[in-house]
Every structure is written in C-alpha cells, then in structure tokens.
Amino acid sequence: MRELFFFDNMVTPKFITILYWVLLFSAVLGGVGIIFSGSIFSGLMTILGGVIFARIWCELMVVLFKINANLQKIADRNVE
Template identity: 50%
Template sequence: MLKSFLNFDEMITPKIITIIYWLGIIGVVIGGLMAIGTSITFGGSILAGLFSGLCTIVFGVIGVRISCELIILSFNIYGKLREIAENTAVK
C-alpha cells in the first residue's frame, strides 16, 4: 500500500474530492444565508437580499458540483487511458 502511494499508482484526490464537495456546499449555503441576513440587518431591500441569497445558494451549489465533477472526470479519463495502455501494451 505504501509503495503504491509513493509511486503514485493510487490516487488520493478522488477520495478527497467528496470532502471538498461537502465543505463547498456548506460554505455556499452559509454564504447565501449571510447575504440574506446582511441585507436584512443593514436595512436593504429584504426582497433583493432574499433573491441574492437564494441565487448565491442555487448557483453556488451548481458551481461547486460542476467543478468537483470536472476534477473527478479528469481522474476517470486517466484511469481509462491507463487501462487502454495496459491492454494494448506489446507483450
């Protein structure tokens, strides 16, 4: 196990992406709720604050999901290319 880790035969980033995804979702939701709360606290338009907070949450969650999927996609492509290379190697 240590040898495969040190030789980069096993990737740890795909496992870490799940944690990063959930931390990103939590951060986006907190940021959206803070946008709503800030608008209400500082006497801005409640409707505008609610709209901006909800947009932050919706588009932020989508953005976090897309970015994590792109990272996972690159590792899936790497895995498939490695599989192809092993199957087509001259023996």
C-alpha cells in the same frame, strides 16, 4: 505504500467528495449570511450559483480522474 509515493494510485478522487460537501456547506452558509444582511434575492442566487458551481467543478475533476483510470487500463492492456 509504494502506490502512494510513485503515483500508481490516485488519492485525490477520494477527497473530491469531501470537498464537494465543504463547498455546498460554504455556499449555503454564505447565502444565508447574505440573506440575514438584508438581501434575500442575492442570498438565494449565491446559494443557487454556489451549489451549481460546486457540482460542475467536482464533476469535472471526477471526469479527469476517470479518464486517467481508463487510459491506465488501456496502457496495461497494451503492455501484456
């Protein structure tokens, strides 16, 4: 419980995977909606762009948290 209140352990990386799947579902659902409204090319581009954007954004978030974890390891090593 202490880790949760004092930010010793990051919780957000666990939610990034869930957020990634929600973003993928949203991109596909939005693209399919656009396809059914009559614009097939725009719908396909929405799906493709949404999938690529979701992946890049989530990867960048994961990289930030991995940098934080590695810096924490370095700091712990220097304290000892």
